[in-house]
Amino acid sequence: MAVNYSAKEEADGHPAGAGPGGGAATGGGGAVKTRKPDNTAFKQQRLPAWQPILTAGTVLPAFFIIGLIFIPIGIGIFVTSNNIREYEIDYTGIEPSSPCNKCLNVSWDSTPPCTCTINFTLEHSFESNVFMYYGLSNFYQNHRRYVKSRDDSQLNGDNSSLLNPSKECEPYRTNEDKPIAPCGAIANSMFNDTLELYHVENDTRTAITLIKKGIAWWTDKNVKFRNPTGDGNNLTALFQGTTKPVNWPKPVYMLDSEPDNNGFINEDFIVWMRTAALPTFRKLYRLIERKSNLQPTLQAGKYSLDITYNYPVHSFDGRKRMILSTISWMGGKNPFLGIAYITVGSICFFLGVVLLIIHHKYGNRNTSADIPN
């Protein structure tokens, strides 16, 4: 990059000293102020400056370099992304043939819960750790009314907020004159399908261990979300005086049997409480860890997914999915990013070439161009 380092010369219109009248601003309460600016480098615009000159000669190599950096990155991302195994299954049950079609119109409190089983086959084995997601479509978790309908201080274990939740939680703030814990639309609509995964081999179903811890952000689990404090660790007692969210079958202190995953610090709950950016989203549900180095986490083969179908989405034309995915250094499957990098890199490179040609051609030919009119 051509560089030109210069200190601006003293402007000839500004003699260094103040003129005879310049400094004579005496008397009169500043009535007659000298209007001459101070003779400082800043005020006289004489700060030394670096003046980069972006010319074709300096920018075009930059184009090449950018192209050369971006294309390998893009290829790397693309290959990595392609190596990621991902399997997605829609279990909403819209199609009459789907096993879950019978559960399509369940309501929140249907007892016994509707269950269905979907069989599927994995063509390729999933080598590394597998993440199990549930995905919802056309679910506006980012609706303004929805996003703000929570009380973070209640979720942080504040006892006064527990019994007197924020107004933002309306209309899910109180039920039958009792405060709802956790209050608000987000909590109220928590995803409550249960998914279980079985490996089917010779008609025997082997349950695959799904780990439910470690799916939420560490900071959320340990700092942002806290159970209310009080005497003892009995959550039932701590949540005394509150009532469960309207749509929940059981109160918050019965979400899980393990005490460190119960109440507000239940990880499924925490994950749900992080509202999604777009109406089609996926949320981490479970982890499947690789057991041994010899065997892949999920072998290729037949699997069946047992669903306890509690969550109604048909009423708002929604969809439910279950996604299995491995991850890499760059996260989940994302072919677009790689393609974008390759495209941008190629365009850069291509433009660099084209411009270089134009630059050379015109630069040499047109030096003797006629002066117009």
Place this chain on the structure above:
Amino acid sequence: MGHFGSARIFKRNCAGEEKRVGTRTVVVGHRPVSEADAYVAQKFCDNRIVSSKYTVWNFLPKNLFEQFRRIANFYFLIIFLVQVIVDTPTSPVTSGLPLFFVITVTAIKQGYEDWLRHRADNEVNKSNVFIIENAKQVQKESEKIKVGDIVEVKADETFPCDLIFLASSSTDGTCYVTTASLDGESNFKTHYAVRDTTVLCTDEAIDSLTATIECEQPQPDLYKFVGRIIMYRSNQEPVARSLGPENLLLKGATLKNTKKIYGVAVYTGMETKMALNYQGKSQKRSAVEKSINAFLIVYLCILLSKATVCTTLKYVWQSNPFNDEPWYNEKTKKERETFKVNGFVFHSVCSSVILSYICKWQGDFLHQGKVDFGPVEFVFTDKTGTLTENSMEFIECCIDGHKYKDCISEVDGYSQTDGPLKYYGKAEKSREELFLRALCLCHTVRIKQADQVDGLIGHPECKNTYISSSPDEIALVKGAEKYGFTFLGLENDFMKIRNQKNETEMYQLLHTLNFDPVRRRMSVIVRTTSGKLLLFCKGADSSIFPRVQQEEIQQTKVHVDRNAMDGYRTLCVAFKELTQKEYDRIDRQLNEAKMALQDREEKMAKVFEDTEADMHLIGATAVEDRLQEQSAETIEALHAAGMKVWVLTGDKMETAKSTCYACRLFQTSTELLELTARVVGESERKEDRLHELLMDYHKRLIQDVPKPRGSLKRSWTLSQDYGLIIDGSTLSLILNPSQDSSSSHYKNIFLQICLKCTAVLCCRMAPLQKAQIVRMVKNTKGSPITLSVGDGANDVSMILEAHVGIGKEGRQAARNSDYAVPKFKHLRKLLLAHGHLYYVRIAHLVQYFFYKNLCFILPQFLYQFFCGFSQQPLYDAAYLTMYNICFTSLPILAYSLLEQGWMGLSTLSALLVQDTIHWGGLSQCTCPVFGNWTFGTIVFTVLVFTVTLKLALDTRFWTWMNHFVIWGSLAFYVFFSFFWGGVIWPFLKQQRMYFVFAHMLTSVSTWLAIILLIFISLFPEILLIVLKSIKERSHQVRNKMKYYQKHHHLSY
């Protein structure tokens, strides 16, 4: 100078309105004139100066009131209130905080400034002065001076109030003052003590004076004062003497070269002329302000349309019942019942208040910068002293039609002027001597010892220095010296002259009829030693010729005209002998007029008119006024930049014309159109003739020229250049014709002709006509930006009239101007460099603000399509608030203060593309697993980096400040994000940003996406730069052309 009265607002907090009318009576030294007279004490205000605006008590309400009178502030206040009252997507803090910030900063700044003013006031008010009481000096604080006190002022002290000059340490009763801090004129002015009190130059003597002064009530004009002093001596008739501005010592002026003076206070405190002049700062609106308003309006329109679109779409979307209220997201009871105010407008408008402050800072930078610069289209300039040096040189003279000229060695080009020059005795000896005596006597030049005074025009060979308000006079006196007549000075009303025979002649100076621009001549009445009474008069030919014997004119006129053609300033000299009787009458009339308190000017003018009649023409002089260095280049540069330069002068047409040629206002190829008394004629048919001429020119310039194709600038370069010359009398004929019907018609045609001409010369202009012309041009269609340059009092009117007024430094005009420059050539730099820079900066500033705010709201807008038009904010409230205050404001501020690049700007073009890509990319590649706040943070990060780096790309002039603010802003953003997300803030209702930023950065794909998106966003910009540089290189030969064209663009 009557403009002050109308153009300014005066503070009137002392002396009630009714007292202003009429006169005031001041009793000198508070000694009642006689016991019999009832001593009615008039109440005058004390000598305290109050320039501060606030007191401790009224600061808060007054300052807030003033701040909220600004549209932008008020607008944000309203929004803030709406947010407080109505349920809106964002908290009131979002708009409240920037508002609070700006208001606080401004209040602190104004408070500090006012504190400084208080301090300065105190300094002035508490300074010590000496007052004579009971024949003793008493030291007092300045603010305690009362009207009527006798004040003693020593050399180099500033006068504490307006004083009537009674006596000075010098015996002739004069003193020198400099008024540099009043009107910027740094030369020394002589003031005269009241004639009868000059002897009272000790404390005791001055205390014995019993007198009253009657004078007008205070008025702001520094150069006007009428009053009368009546002195009572025991057993004698009271003596009355007239008082004029030469007897008045103004507060703020400084005593120089005089040991001490005594004066009696007549105006004190806020009634001094200085204080009365203090308030007025011309209220010229700047392009900056206009463009900000335009920007705000456009921005508002965009927001409103955005809000409308969103609201419409929202209802469309909600018409689907499962969209409107799905089971998981029910409305509250209140929401169902009330129609919700669409708060969308509000949250997107996040503070562009700060914009105005940046512009203000920028403004302060270019002096006081209330006024715009770049797009000046018309430049009006004075000739004498502005285009030319106004340092005169005597060239030649003619006596009775015979030419006298120095023998200048043509070869060397310099004159050999040792001793009296040879001249050719063509005219009668007596006439010559008369002429030279006239030159020696008819002036107001004074002699000072060279070492006494500095900063004046020194005479190289003689240790005496001539000082005069007019350089012409000095040139004439020096000219006379060359021919053997030396002016030796004025002693006790006697003018001493050394003639060719080295004899000293004495003339008693009886009266000086001072020069004024209306009369355009001055006269003296002297008595020779032999008792003859002579009146010498010199002045412009137009004002002398009608007053002399007609048969004498012809031979001199030839010379005058020829000299004028050569660009010299010509003056004619005439004389007349007065009989004692005539003189007595004149003397009486003059004294009467001088005594008059009312209409003194008119009365004086009438006496002058009567006196200066029936004279005999002796000859004429020619004085050269050299062109200022580089004025020709400057005019060419201004022309090349597409500005039209008009010269408005009071000079003769021929003189002005040759100057115009010399400074290349007119080129040899320029076709001149004349609308002067010469072509129009003096006959009664002149109106018809004028009509014909106008029609003819109009036809030539407008109708015959084929409609220019393409841009205007092209038509200029292609077609013939026209120059127009018009003189004062013709102008008044055009502007005020006798038949009213055609008046506007003439004016219109004239204006059209003028606008077609590249250069216009208006000669023989009265000061008001100058202003008239500026006003006329200013009010044409498209209201072009006008600029006036001038130096003298006669230019003040046009300087005040034009959008941009420029005065010459240290001259009278500077006081009334927006900018002051020392020389005409600096105009080039001012207009083309500073003006251009200013324009580049402002243009970029406004564009950039537009750009960054649009960048800011566009993702927000697009997000609405994904969140059911529910007005969910994409960014966290803190980001929303900080975006304009902290993250992106400083780089543009530094840019607008420091940029000196010349690159064109192109910001908005790529904006839409970029944001769409932005969006598509993001929603495609990252989002499904991110929460909405993470997503918003990613968008915001890309936004901040893009917007800042874009500015970095545009910056051509990197000082350390640019580096600091650009990289500093980005670093601050990152730091702030960590900080903001790192703590559970107890005062927040929602902890939505908790660890969002940090978590975002743990994802590699987010990094990759952010880098890619920033690059894509900036790619069009980079590409544009490269293309431009290629283009520039390929058109290197055309570069010069382009350079000019760029200026053309600017001037539109």
